[in-house]
Amino acid sequence: MHATASRKQQHIGDPLSPQPVLDRARLEAIFNDIQADARYDHELNGCLNCGICTATCPAAQYYDFSPREIVQLLWTENLEGIYDAMQEKIWACAQCYTCAARCPFRNSPGSLIMIMREVAIKHGLQSAKDVLRPFSRVMLKLISTGNQLSPDMITADHFADWGPNISKIDAPLKLLRQAIPMPTLNTMQTAWEVNLKTSIELYTIWEMTGVLKQLEIIDENLFDVITDIMDEKREDYEDWRESQDGNE
Numbered sequence: 001m002h003a004t005a006s007r008k009q010q011h012i013g014d015p016l017s018p019q020p021v022l023d024r025a026r027l028e029a030i031f032n033d034i035q036a037d038a039r040y041d042h043e044l045n046g047c048l049n050c051g052i053c054t055a056t057c058p059a060a061q062y063y064d065f066s067p068r069e070i071v072q073l074l075w076t077e078n079l080e081g082i083y084d085a086m087q088e089k090i091w092a093c094a095q096c097y098t099c100a101a102r103c104p105f106r107n108s109p110g111s112l113i114m115i116m117r118e119v120a121i122k123h124g125l126q127s128a129k130d131v132l133r134p135f136s137r138v139m140l141k142l143i144s145t146g147n148q149l150s151p152d153m154i155t156a157d158h159f160a161d162w163g164p165n166i167s168k169i170d171a172p173l174k175l176l177r178q179a180i181p182m183p184t185l186n187t188m189q190t191a192w193e194v195n196l197k198t199s200i201e202l203y204t205i206w207e208m209t210g211v212l213k214q215l216e217i218i219d220e221n222l223f224d225v226i227t228d229i230m231d232e233k234r235e236d237y238e239d240w241r242e243s244q245d246g247n248e
């Protein structure tokens with residue numbers, strides 16, 4: 001018996017091009033993950049290639065980016081083009097969903113791009129690491145405290161794009177915060193105080209929804225710092241619970 005030979009190419013790309021050829025199995029794995037997402041069939045119903053989405057897309061006005069092109073790549077299952085778009089273009093979308101409101105096929109290019117971003121993270125693409133790195137401070141704050149931004153983060157160093165307006169935050173913020181009648185807002189390290197039990201519940205949500213797993217893929221150091229904080233807070237919570245048992 002002859003072994004069944006596959007005619008399928010194992011690599012995609014022009015072997016004479018200076019660009020490295022891409023491993024087909026990897027491209028298929030990436031596309032399969034995009035297609036397997038529960039939202040995919042709902043958000044992609046066909047594509048006329050009419051360009052209405054791109055005509056109304058604010059990001060397309062400023063970047064070399066077109067939602068029509070992305071949807072066409074997905075609709076035609078262009079594995080190489082999808083991978084290429086995931087290197088840069090998918091990160092230009094502002095997630096405003098104007099495209100979804102206008103598409104005659106009721107597609108949502110913005111949602112499809114969101115799926116592609118999540119798959120880029122899952123596969124540890126360098127583009128995902130590069131795009132998310134500047135947000136590591138915000139992610140640390142958000143995951144560890146449940147708050148995205150806190151008064152102590154608003155400094156001239158971190159908001160250079162505010163220009164002269166940064167002088168407006170040159171105020172006795174600590175004092176001003178303490179004057180707010182709601183005690184949960186009398187803080188500087190968080191936008192509002194999140195109690196320990198709520199924090200622990202948030203950690204469980206981050207774990208169960210796979211957010212922490214994704215974080216580990218794109219930034220292992222940040223993942224280690226955050227899991228240390230979570231462990232400490234969980235211990236504090238257990239200590240608090242034991243102290244309550246002792247009081248009964």
Ligand code: SF4
Nearest residue numbers: 057094096097099110
């Ligand atoms: S969601 Fe993204 S692709 Fe759609 S219109 Fe907004 S910026 Fe453009």
Ligand code: SF4
Nearest residue numbers: 047048050051053103
């Ligand atoms: S508006 Fe809809 S049908 Fe037209 S190009 Fe965009 S995704 Fe395709």
